[in-house]
Amino acid sequence: MKTPPLPLAEAQARLLALAPTLPVEQRAVGECLGHYLAQSLPARRTQPAAPLSAMDGYALRSADLPGPWRVTGESAAGHPFEGVVGMGEAVRISTGAIVPVGADMVLIQEDTGRDGATLHFTGTLPEPLERHIRPAGMDFSAAVELIPAGTRIGPAQIALAIAGGHSHLPVRRRLKLAVIDSGDELVPPGQEAGLHQLPASNGPMLCAMAAALPVEIQALGPIPDHLHALATAFVSASDADIIVTSGGASVGDHDLVRPALEAVGATLDFWRVGIKPGKPLLVARRGDQVILGLPGNPASAYVTAFLFLLPLLRTCAGAAASLPRTIPARLVAPLGKGGSRMEFLRAVWDGANVALDPLQDSGALSPLARANALVVREAWAEAKAAGTDVPVYLLENGGIA
Template sequence: MPRTPPLPPPLPLAEAQARLLALAPALPIEWRDVADSNGYFLAQALPARRDQPAAPLSAMDGFAMRAADLPGPWRLVGESAAGHPFAGTVGPGQAVRISTGAVVPAGADMVLLKEDSAVDADTLTLVGTAPDPAERHIRPRGMDFATDDAILPAGWRINAAAIGLAIAAGHDRVPVRRALRMTVIDGGDELAPPGTTPATHQIPASNGPMLAAIGQGLPVTSRRIGPVPDRLDALIAAFDAAAGADVIVTSGGASVGDHDLIRPALAAMGVEIDFWRVGIKPGKPLLVARRGDQIILGLPGNPASAWVTAFLFLLPLLRAMLGAAAPLPRTIAVPLTTPMGKGGSRMEFLRARWDGAGVALDQQQDSGALSPLARANALVVREPGAPPAPVGTPVQVYLTEAIDALH
């Protein structure tokens, strides 16, 4: 009887993530309308094309004058309103009524607040306190940014504020990576298509829609194939149907069982696996391969395993190909509000709920359970062999509902 070759040792998480991201090809650059760029990542640093503000502006309602003329009185000679600047120059003993956002007239270097002054006909007097320093209520030219300043770096994820900044800086189009095409293949004879009533030997095919939803906060178009039966020819046909995708994600079939056909299908297609198996729980049987510029990511079939590996691998892959400067999620230190038991032989990711002050572990941590996954908004990292941790112990936590807000 032929001897079964030994399984490769599982890779450490950081090494596996680094190998995956090293494979990720950058998508082509395109120029998009700024107003239609929300969620994309800048492919190049964005410089300012103008000064903001383009002239000194008043930060308050009041009167513009020369500080040298304190303590007054002053003669009112005109007005500067937002969009309607005073056309002349403020001379000795003169003042101009000014509104918030209006251009400070030439010759003026101080804005006296309205509540610190009194007006009688065209005479203005000081009745309160003059600003200290004199320019306190003036926004200087270029206060926000000046021409050629780098306002946003390459790899920055564009959000609503960044759209406003880019437009204010003189841009109507921005360079980004084009939208990513992802295909999710759900495999297994036990799966019933969504919307159908499963037989007693079946379960609803929930992983495909769940994994497709991972990319919905990013410029990703998702297509689902399946459920695909546990036949080599059917799986190869599914891979062929996904030939135009940038990323193929499979759910199930990446382990060592007789019906786990992802590796045999890739071998039949001549696709070499870059690595297989990662030392984490849940999610050990994870597979990564590359076919040309296409990345194939084989995730486990258990729902929690599929979601955790999608968070740790699929999401960073999508972000890296879209041009994110920092595609990996980051942890923060949060105190436990429930105790945590001793760690096992692998790094673990425990489903938990963060309430803004601390994090509570869900009592159910089975990799086949969806309820704790839906309740969770955090993953607590438990290192291999970690000692038991009582309430109040700081632990490293991924805030999973903030995944698209991280840069």
């Protein structure tokens, strides 16, 4: 009896459970863009370390309102006033400068007038009076968690880590990914294709999908549909943490990924998932190495890479959230009943509404290039009217908000 295809959630869980654990290394903070923080990062200092002025103006005592005051000095960013603000005194202060001892408020310069060393109040009092002062620790305090483990490191996280006193961050080492394109019909990009041939576009597409993550990519192929050639390609990728193939994962006479994997000592974990496109998905292991066999049709390869390859890479890299998340969007046109498999329909989302592409063939690339979203239609789903909300995966950033 043939084993039925796995449900999507079960297949994803089984794949992610196989993810190899990569060693943690300390990497210079400027080299961590796109990595995921391997451990919680505590602040090594307080920011700001002392009360700072948020505006240009004058620091003074609120008890001395409404003035006048005698200006006794200046506090500039990087050059604090060394004295104490006493009764009836004010200190000229610039944005980012330390508020002198004794002062508890800042009058902005637009609300003041000066006659030599005498300062007058001419405007409106701030509400509250300390409004223009950034208190010590406003941003963060020493020893608090700056960034939680599993956070993807972007420009803002780099700046925060540096402000928190860090020059290096704990991240997983870069994952080694081998991408194998296979098929007798494939020719390298740019080479003229005969009527019986196709340009090998899946491999470069998969490499591009993975490139935003902390991976080192080894591209192999196109590999012909010969058992020895495929087995040789798997051997040449022995150092990879993850191998992903495109094409040859089904059960036809020329689908040789499974026998090639058996020839190099890999064991099949599961095969076939109840989704459309992408049913003939294959997952195998060779030691700690995970092999992911994707279908050869381009839309199938893209959808399964979105749902399986990218989450696997994120898990290996230490992401707190690996799986893409759906958002609700309103259908522009009616959506018919679902079939026996969960479907992922190429679509365009405008920020509120979603319109399905009229061409949904898994061999077509043009609707995939037009799409910025995938509409999810559950197996055996009832027909839905225009204006109904449906779950949608946004393709940007791999579906991770």
